[in-house]
Amino acid sequence: MTSQRTRERLVQRLQEQGVADLQVLDIIGNTPRHIFLDEALSHRAYEDTALPIGHGQTLSQPYIVARMTEVLIGAAGRLDKVLEVGTGSGYQTAILAQMVEQVFSVERIKPLQDKARDRLRRLGLRNVQLRHADGGLGWPEMGPFNGILSTAAPREVPRELLAQLAPGGALVIPVGAGAQELRLILREDDTDNFITQTLESVKFVPLLSGTTR
Ligand code: SAH
Numbered sequence: 001m002t003s004q005r006t007r008e009r010l011v012q013r014l015q016e017q018g019v020a021d022l023q024v025l026d027i028i029g030n031t032p033r034h035i036f037l038d039e040a041l042s043h044r045a046y047e048d049t050a051l052p053i054g055h056g057q058t059l060s061q062p063y064i065v066a067r068m069t070e071v072l073i074g075a076a077g078r079l080d081k082v083l084e085v086g087t088g089s090g091y092q093t094a095i096l097a098q099m100v101e102q103v104f105s106v107e108r109i110k111p112l113q114d115k116a117r118d119r120l121r122r123l124g125l126r127n128v129q130l131r132h133a134d135g136g137l138g139w140p141e142m143g144p145f146n147g148i149l150s151t152a153a154p155r156e157v158p159r160e161l162l163a164q165l166a167p168g169g170a171l172v173i174p175v176g177a178g179a180q181e182l183r184l185i186l187r188e189d190d191t192d193n194f195i196t197q198t199l200e201s202v203k204f205v206p207l208l209s210g211t212t213r
Contacts, residue, residue, distance in 0.1 A: 073100075079101070180202050
């Protein structure tokens with residue numbers, strides 16, 4: 001179930017759903033998703049579905065990981081610094097780390113962060129820094145970021161994330177309670193203007209404040 005053929009089938013499915021960025025497809029095809037799951041679920045790793053990772057959280061569906069990554073890369077151009085809010089299993093982090101220079105990822109649940117750290121290390125991805133904190137506040141010491149990607153949904157876009165977006169940068173974020181929409185927010189180059197596009201309906205876990213050990 002974890003064979004190259006199984007992964008190729010997943011990539012084909014993503015293409016059929018409209019994911020077009022060849023680098024994104026290639027990286028998804030070559031990144032083992034099963035190591036981001038508990039063993040009991042690893043046989044389902046290459047299904048295009050969200051899966052539980054404990055603590056009431058989920059590993060995002062591959063389609064949504066691919067889509068958010070391609071939107072971010074397409075919108076922000078040069079991506080030397082990217083902030084991810086919601087490390088979770090670390091799978092989205094691993095995909096990003098293979099596409100951009102540096103990834104900063106924040107998770108509020110410590111045991112999830114610890115597991116993600118081990119997996120990223122196993123994959124030899126060294127351009128990732130993890131932080132245990134409330135990612136709704138961003139990571140001000142490391143900003144501004146060319147790209148910000150949130151894998152948890154706030155009711156409103158946190159102003160701290162907008163403030164940490166570099167000129168020309170892009171924020172990809174699910175927004176809303178219950179019914180959620182995926183938004184792409186661009187910070188214009190020479191002004192403080194933000195341009196918002198709504199992309200599609202999505203279903204993410206909520207962005208919660210504070211941290212747990
Ligand atoms: N990208 C992850 C998705 C995990 S689900 C993956 O593919 O595995 C979203 C994650 O966001 C959860 O782990 C949840 O704990 C985390 N989260 C929710 N609110 C947060 C916050 N304010 N700061 C940091 N992480 C948060």
